[in-house]
Amino acid sequence: MIPARFGSTRFPGKVLALLSSKTVLQHVYERACQSRYLSDIIIATDDKRFMRPPGVSERGSHDASRPSLRHRPRAEVASAEEAAVVVNIQGDEPLIDPAAIDAAILPVVHDSDVVMATLKKKIEDPREIDDPTWSSGG
Numbered sequence: 087m088i089p090a091r092f093g094s095t096r097f098p099g100k101v102l103a104l105l106s107s108k109t110v111l112q113h114v115y116e117r118a119c120q121s122r123y124l125s126d127i128i129i130a131t132d133d134k135r136f137m138r139p140p141g142v143s144e145r146g147s148h149d150a151s152r153p154s155l156r157h158r159p160r161a162e163v164a165s166a167e168e169a170a171v172v173v174n175i176q177g178d179e180p181l182i183d184p185a186a187i188d189a190a191i192l193p194v195v196h197d198s199d200v201v202m203a204t205l206k207k208k209i210e211d212p213r214e215i216d217d218p219t220w221s222s223g224g
Contacts, residue, residue, distance in 0.1 A: 090177035092133045101177045113180030120184035123191045
């Protein structure tokens with residue numbers, strides 16, 4: 087599930103902003119499609135601008151190389167889906183590593199005692215804490 091909302095205090099419409107000629111949401115979707123374990127991708131939103139965001143097309147079972155894509159209102163997703171595992175991929179994380187998505191899925195799938203998993207990243211430079219615009223690229 088990729089939650090996508092238009093409203094944002096700091097950057098309204100961020101997920102529809104262009105990044106290297108594609109929307110941020112398109113980048114997230116394409117990265118999610120590279121996951122080895124996702125079978126279905128839902129863009130969860132309450133905003134009709136996301137029902138057909140630029141660059142994101144509907145993909146059904148006719149394209150077996152990619153997970154199917156659906157758009158659902160956010161309120162429906164949690165209550166209507168009957169998935170064995172729900173993976174929450176942030177709509178504003180265009181550089182998410184598909185291997186990281188898989189790493190979050192595997193513990194839940196392989197160990198019945200694990201009911202939830204999340205990713206973490208070690209803070210290696212104190213500037214990451216104080217400056218939200220800082221990245222490891224400098």
